[in-house]
Amino acid sequence: MGIRDTMQPSFGNLFDTAFAELMTPFTGSYLGPGVYDPVSEVATGQTVTYTGRGVSTKFKRDQIDNDRILATDTLLIVLTNELTDIPQAGHDVVARDLGTGLSTKYRVEGVVTDPARVHFQIQLRAT
Numbered sequence: 795m796g797i798r799d800t801m802q803p804s805f806g807n808l809f810d811t812a813f814a815e816l817m818t819p820f821t822g823s824y825l826g827p828g829v830y831d832p833v834s835e836v837a838t839g840q841t842v843t844y845t846g847r848g849v850s851t852k853f854k855r856d857q858i859d860n861d862r863i864l865a866t867d868t869l870l871i872v873l874t875n876e877l878t879d880i881p882q883a884g885h886d887v888v889a890r891d892l893g894t895g896l897s898t899k900y901r902v903e904g905v906v907t908d909p910a911r912v913h914f915q916i917q918l919r920a921t
Contacts, residue, residue, distance in 0.1 A: 796910075797910045798910045798911060798912055801910055801912045802873065802874075802875050802912055805873055805912060805913065806873060806875075806876070809847070809849075809873065809876075813849055816849050816850075817847050817848070817849065818847065818848055818849065818850045818870070818889050818890045819845070819846075819847045819889075819890075820845070820846055820847065820848065820870065820872075820887050820888060820889035820890075821843060821844070821845050821887070821888045821889075822843070822844045822845070822846070822879065822881055822885050822886065822887045822888075822902070823841050823842065823843045823844070823885065823886050823887075824841070824842055824882070824884065824885040824886065825837065825839045825840075825841060825842070826839045826840050826841065826842040827839055828840065842879065844877060844878040844879030844881075845877075845878055846872050846873075846876050846877040846878065847872065847876060848870045848871050848872035848873075848889075848916075849870070849871045850868055850869070850870050850871075850889060850890065850892050851868070851869050851871070851892070852867075852868065852869065852892065853865075853867055853869055853917075862903075862904075863917065864919065866919070866920065867903065867917055867918060867919050868889075868892060868900065868917075868918040868919075868920075869915060869916070869917060869918070870887070870889060870915075870916040870918055871913055871914070871915055871916075872913060872914050872916065873912065873913050873914075874907065874911055874912060874913060874914055877914070880905075881902055881905050881914060881916050882902065882905060883902050883903060883904055883905065884901070884902060885901075885902040886899060886900070886901060886902075886921070887899070887900045887901075887902055887916070887918055888900070889918070891920075898920055899920070899921050900918035900919060900920055900921060901918070901919050901920075901921050902916055902917070902918060903917040903918065903919050904916075904917040905917070
């Protein structure tokens with residue numbers, strides 16, 4: 795049994811208990827593969843949608859450089875085994891806003907994972 799197999803149930807249990815009221819369900823989407831017609835300027839790709847849940851937070855002050863990470867960016871921490879697809883920069887995500895609690899549309903700016911691939915840290919920017 796590898797470290798990932800050991801850690802994922804532990805983190806899943808934390809998400810279900812200690813962080814249960816902080817959990818944010820979200821929906822991600824992106825345009826799937828297709829053919830682009832430059833004459834009609836239409837792409838034939840279909841929208842691919844995926845779902846997951848995670849904990850939203852803000853970046854630490856020392857991480858904010860107002861270039862790559864803005865003070866208004868949101869950090870979404872999700873377990874890799876609870877996603878139905880892999881988030882990538884450029885995807886759209888709809889999740890609950892930390893301040894208002896309302897559904898807000900974000901653009902994924904970056905995705906980082908830990909060495910054991912247990913969780914993703916997704917940088918979101920409101921659109």
